[in-house]
Amino acid sequence: MLILKLILRNAFRHKLRTVLTIVSITIAILAFGLLRTVVSAWYAGVAASSASRLITRNAISLVFPLPISYKDKIRQISGVKTISYGNWFGGVYIEEKNFFANFAVEPSTYLDLYPEFNLTPDETKAFLHDRKGFVAGRKLADKYSWQIGSLVTLKGTIFPGNWDFVLRGIYRGKDKTIDETQFFFHWDYLNETMKKMAPRRADQVGFYMIGVTRPELAADVAVSIDSTFKNSLAETLTETEKAFQLSFVSMTEAIVTVIEIVSLIIIFIIMAVVANTMVMTTRERIGEYAVLKTLGFGGWHIAVLIFGESLLITLLGCLLGIASTFPTAHAFGESMGTFLPVFNVETKTVALDFIAALSVGLVAAVIPVRRAIGIRIADGLRRIG
C-alpha cells in the first residue's frame, strides 16, 4: 500500500512535467489509434465481403470485358444459385474530385446477391421499374443532399457522354461495416445506349457476380467456371469476393506498409519523451534513493517505484488517448467521406493502444532503474541537484 502511495505522490511531484508528459502520450496514442484505423479502413472492403460470392472477370485484366452470353453458360454450372453482372461505370459527378464508386448492374439479381444493402420494398419496386433510376448509399446521398426523385447527371469517362439518372432508393448498410457510398443503376440503360452509340461495345459486361448454393462449393465452382472458358477468346478468372477485394488492397500495399511504419515511429517518439522524463526525475531523486537504500530497502523496491511511476503516467495518457480516439475518428471519417467509406475504431486497435502504452512505460524506465539501482549509497548521498 505504502509503495502505491509513494508512486502516486512521486508521479505528481512535478505537476507541470507530469501533465506535459501525459499530454504528449495522449496525442501519440491518438495518432497511433487513428493510423491503425486508417489501415483497417483500407481492409474494410475485404472484411465486409462474403466468402459465398464469386467474382468472374476477364483473365487478362479488369479493363477487358466479357460477353453477356457467358451468363447462361455460367448458370448451367452446378453449384451456381444466382448470377448477376455489371460494369464499373467510372462516371464523374460535376468534378473529378467528387469521387465515388458507380456501377451499372442487373438490378434485381444484384439486390438478391447483396442482402446487406437494405432498401424498403417501395424503393426496390420504384428502382426496378425505372430504367433511368439509381440507388445510392445513405452517406453518399447525404453528402450531396440528394433526395428520392433527385436528378443526377454523371459525366462518363469510359462511356462517353452525359448520363442522366433519377434517385429511386437510398440504401442503408445492414451494419457499420457496410460501405454506404456506392451508386448503382440499371445495366440495361448502359447497354441500350451503347447499342445506339457504339454497337461494338454493347452486350459486354465487366464482371459477373455469382452466388453459390453452399460456401464450401465456392472453390469448385470457381474452377469449373474458369475451365468452361479456357482457350476461348475471353478467358475468365474467378475468385471469391474476398480474394478479389484483397487483390485490390495488395496493389496499394506499399502505402499500407508506409502507414504501418509511421505508426511504429510515433511509438518510438513517445518512448523518447517518456524516457527523458523518467531520466530527469530519477536524476533529481538519486539522493532519495540513497536514503531509501540506507534505510534497508532493496534494489527491487526502487525498481518497483520507478517502473510504477512510469507505467502510471503512460497508462493515464493511454486512457485519455483512447477516450479521444473515438470522437476524432468519427470526425475524420466524416471528412474523408467517400475515400475511406468505412471508418470504425476496432477493438483490436484499442488493444494495440494498450500494448503500445505498456511497452513504452516499461522500456522508458529501464535506463533510469539501472542507474538508480547501480548507484552506491555514499555517492548518492554526496550528490547535489
Add this chain to the structure above:
Amino acid sequence: MAIPFSYSMRNLLTRRLTTVLTAGGMALVVFVFSTILMLSDGLRKTLVETGSYDNVVVIRKGSSTEVQSGIEREQANIVETEPEIAIGRDGRKLLAKELVVLINLPNKDGDKPSNVIIRGINSSSVPLRPQIRLVEGRLPRPGSTEIVVGRSIYRTFKNVGINESVCCGLRNWRVVGIFDAGSTAFSSEIWGDADQLMQAFRRPVYSSVIFKLRDPVKFDTIKSRIESDPRLTLDARRETKYYLDQSEVMAKFLKILGFSLTLIFSIGAVIGAMITMYAAVASRTQEIGTLRSLGFRRRSILAAFILESLILGFIGGFVGLFIASFMQFITISTINFQTFAELAFSFVLTIENMIQAMAFSLIMGLLGGVLPAIRASRMNIVEALRTV
C-alpha cells in the same frame, strides 16, 4: 552583453542522455516529415519527367487517361493529316497511334498480381520519347509478337526476363529487350507492336495518338483545330500536362497524410523539448541567479536558453535529414489511383525539402524553449540565489 555560446553547448553536453532523447524524438519527427515530402516530390518528378513539352497527347473527350480512352482508326488518320506535326529523319511524321491496356502480372514476391500498362507502339513511338534507352537485347520487330519491358517492371515482376514470355490474349509474348527510361513512368510499362496487340486483345481502336509539334508554340492552334473538328470527339493536351495531371490525386493524398501526421507528431516532440528545457531551467536556478548578479541582462538569459533549445532542434533536424537522405536509395512501386496501373517512383530529396525540414525542426525547438526561457529570464536574483 551576451552569454557565450559555449555555455549553452556545454549545458547540453552535461546531460547527454536527456539531450540525446529529446533530439532523438525531434529527429524522428523530421524523418517522417521529410520522407513524406520526398515521396510526393518523387512521384511528381517521375510524372513530370515522363512528358516532353513539345509532344501532344490526343485522347477521347471526357477521358482522363489513355486506358479509359478509345480512338477510331479514321479519327486517328484525320489527326495524322495535321500540318503542325514534325517530320522525322526518315521523312515520316513523328506521330504514334498507340494502344494502352492493363494486364495482370504476378509480383516477384508472393505472386500477388498487379496491373501493368502494356503499350502498343509503332515505329515513331521510340523517337518520340528521348528518355528511352535500351539496356539489354533489342526493340521488337514490327508485326511480331515480341515485347520489351521497362526496367522497373523487370525488377518487380516475375517471368519478364529476356527470352521469357508473358501470356495473354491466347498468345505468348516473348521478351526481347529491357529498356531504361530513367525515373519516368515509361520504366513501369511493357511495349509491343500495336497492331499485334490490337488483334490479340480484340480491341480495334487506338487509345491515344501522340505526336511531336514542328513548332512548340503552335500547340494552341492545333488544339483548337482538333477539338472543334466535328468528325473528332477528342481532346489534345501537352504531354507534360497529361502526366502532371496523373500525379495530382496521389500527390495530394500523400501531402495531406504527411502534413497531418507530422503536425500531430511535432506536438509530441515540442512537448518533449519543453520538458527538457523546463528541467534545465529548474536545475540551474542558482546559476541563473549568479549570472544575473554578475551583470548579465534578462535578455541575455532569455537568448541563452532559446539558443540551447534551438541547438536541440538543429541536432534533431540534422540527424533526421541525415537518416532520411538514405531513403533516396529506395524505390516504391504501387498502383497510381488515377491510371490504376503500377508505377515505380523513388524518394527525392530536394534543397527546398531540406530547408523546409530544417526550418520545421528549428521551429519545434523554438516552441519548446520559449516558455521555459521566459521563466528563466523573469527570475528574481535574490530568490534564485537562495534556492538550494
